[in-house]
Amino acid sequence: MEIPAKYNPATVEDKWYSYWLENKFFHSEPDEREAYTIVIPPPNVTGVLHMGHMLNNTIQDILVRRARMEGKNACWVPGTDHASIATEAKVVKKLSEKGIRKSDLTREEFLKHAWEWTEEHGGIILKQLRKLGASCDWDRTAFTMDEERSNSVIKVFVDLYNKGLIYRGLRMVNWDPKAQTALSNEEVIYKDEQSKLYYLKYYVDEPAGSTDGEEEGAVVLKPEDAFDPAVKHQILHRDADGRRYAVVATTRPETIMGDTAMCINPKDPKNTWLKGKRVIVPLVGRSIPVIEDRYVEIEFGTGCLKVTPAHDTNDYMLGKTHNLETIDIFNADATLSEAAGLYVGMDRMAVRKQIVVDLENAGLMEKIENYQNKVGYSERNADTAVEPRLCMQWFLKMQHFADIALPPVMNDELKFYPSKYKTTYHNWLDNIQDWCISRQLWWGHRIPAYFLPAAEGAEEKFVVAETAEKALELAKALPGYENVTMEQLRQDDDALDTWFSSWLWPLSLFNHFSDPDNKEIKYYYPTCDLVTGPDIIFFWVARMIMAGYEYRGEMPFKNVYFTGIVRDKLGRKMSKSLGNSPDPLELIAKYGADAVRMGMMLSAPAGNDILFDEALCEQGRNFNNKIWNAFRLVKGWNVDEAAAQPESAAVAVKWFGAMLNKAGAEIKDLLSKYRLSEALMAVYKLFWDDFCAWYLEMVKPAYGAGIDVATYGATIGFFDSLLKLLHPFMPFITEELWQNLEERKAGETIMLQNAPACGEYETELLQQFEDASQIVMNVRNIRQTKGISPKDALSLFAKEPYNAAMDAVIKKLANISEINVVAAFDTQAQGVNFMIRTNEFFVPLAEHINVEEEVAKMRAEVEYYEKFLKQVNAKLSNEKFVNNAPENVVALERKKQSDATTKLENLNNRIAALLKK
């Protein structure tokens, strides 16, 4: 059979993925085996695969495949998230391209479009996951808005409301004016921005020339004067007409129409003259009081703060404490409302530009400074600055959940990898804020609250129930509402935050809420590992833990593996605008899925960011090719029934068997600690270095000769074990080669084989081989430096004591004709000597020797060992060391001492012998 010299992934990957699907190898049903469960972090239903998914899902697939090969009943449940705000934004955009505005549609019409979009584009990402080999149980594919998941959400909402944990309240929320919805605190991303600090003049509401409140020593500042915020005396401003004014620094001059007070710190010496006065809002002309509150930072700006309770969280708090009026000057889309009086209908950003001009023209602008501040942006609408806005929203009380979710993580019942995220988790739970769960969106789970007709001005009444029918029943039970009709009930228009469905994911996937005692949830829950990014530790991980304990009294998963963020090789985040994000599918097409998986894993220790470089995929591809060619070699051998097993092969088989046991145990240990990249590196070295570079070279028959039965059988067995160790990392090539390694029955797969058992091994054998390989490398080095071809056989002298166990191997790999064990080397012979540990070796080389060179080399060694010995001696002559250090450490130092002494003796003897001639 002729096998091509290069591995071509494209020809095998689809074939084996279909084979796995046809045979339902990914499908899991509860049985008597131990369950191993992972629920996928559901990607956005309309999303496409990016490098982050590639990393995350590769890790999950490795864990799942490994678990399967450990005999566990592995179940990886896939699904997608409805991602309410992101998806709704996409649908709105698509509709607007067709000239349709959302406001022109009814809720039902809009949802019809959204579902169409979801069905058309949804699930593309799940198809893409197949390309990378993901072994998800596709029969279980779920969606956060399918029937079971939706019912779960509604049940939970009603339950939490009945428990008194959900409430409705007028609060300052983060408003996304583009999507026109509230956002949770977690959905706001703050970015540093270069902006301006505007210094506005607020004239005091008093006649020109007043001096009321001024103390002696008060300084009258001119606009051009430098302003020192730390001054300890009064500072005031007076214009040419003798009118006094205060200066307020603000980044948002467009909000002055909503000002209802000016605030100073009562302890601020600069501004005491303002106490009890009223000032006039520039341009607007409205008179507002000066209030005092210690919240104001004395040294910021001028120490005067404009208070706009409707448009700033802190100002809102101030407004509450000081009973200030609240003037909401913005519409929902952040244009100015009638209440503003000025600039009505203009967008806030346009108003900012215009009002600056108008203030300057009116002489009300003291100065403008450059200023760097933080501006909040919507996480899902990246170009939209959020606006603090006061409105009625639904909240979930979080303290109860923080209380139940903190202990299990802190005491390691539920483990985080890496554990540093425990601190992050702890801090967040310690300062937990109530969760704003309502969104003014249509795409999502509609809040099951129903408002009742109420008299003008009376407080709105509502009932919360799973269905409108139940709501009506509840309503009729209320005093005065006995005759209320279905038509009079009005369901809340808002939808729930996406994460309000995601936090139930491990529960709702196994139908906990419709049937809490069902067989599946009992079997698969708690799930085993969760693999996700640290960026959603609050959004998702923490909240799943809360829901898990609240509804099942049990953790949702035993371990959380936090992946890093995929960056480019310069350490920059991958982003569309930088164009530094490769398309995973293109990479797979170019290098093969196995190679890309390996490329991702090579540099991805848990929790560390991975600096992705396409060169890593190349390394993966090269490794695939290496495996492929090893296979070609082995399958190309002719088995010779009559051939006896050569000594070198017998030794090689024994040695590699030991090696495999050792590496297998190491790999198992690394995997159990989630050190996947190190586990992969261990397999890589085992295959490339130990198996290919050493073992195969040792057993390789001479050209044209056949291989004996025993060696061939052992080699096939080793290859089989290696493929199994590799399979979780590189599923496709390992299945392809495993299927061709030996006759297989229909329906067999490497996927369901047990990982090689790792038993005891002889450490002595490994040490002997270590020495032998050192000898081989020394001889090769001699050949290289002396220009001797590997084809010319050399002879080797070994000084007693010497263990000849590996002689056959040394002869074969170093092309040595004979190994002579002697008591002393012939001082007359020309050649090169070397040492392995304290053993001396000598290669006679009649004509290649330059005595001076050899002596110089050995003298350098002498120098090295003398220095070394001096250090060791110093240690050993230190009484404190000998008395305090543990016995084994002292013994080791003595061994070093005697070894170094022997080496020095050897070297000096050899130098003397060389020079004698």
Place this chain on the structure above:
RNA sequence: GGGAGCAUAGCUCAGCUGGUUUAGAGCAUCUGCCUUACAAGCAGAGGGUCACAGGUUCGAAUCCUGUUGCUCCCACCA
């Protein structure tokens, strides 16, 4: 402003409770090879004052303190 983490070879990282011959790996580099599995390869080699400064200790990359430089998270300084 608060908190966490990091700093070891050109790059990416191991180095666990301090002691294992004056620090390891992969990649990259250099030298020699188209040797009959593989040039996507083979053989060999070079490369580090473990960020800096103190301290603890018989002994420190490892523990402590400080300094510097990065990274991330949280927080309402207009």
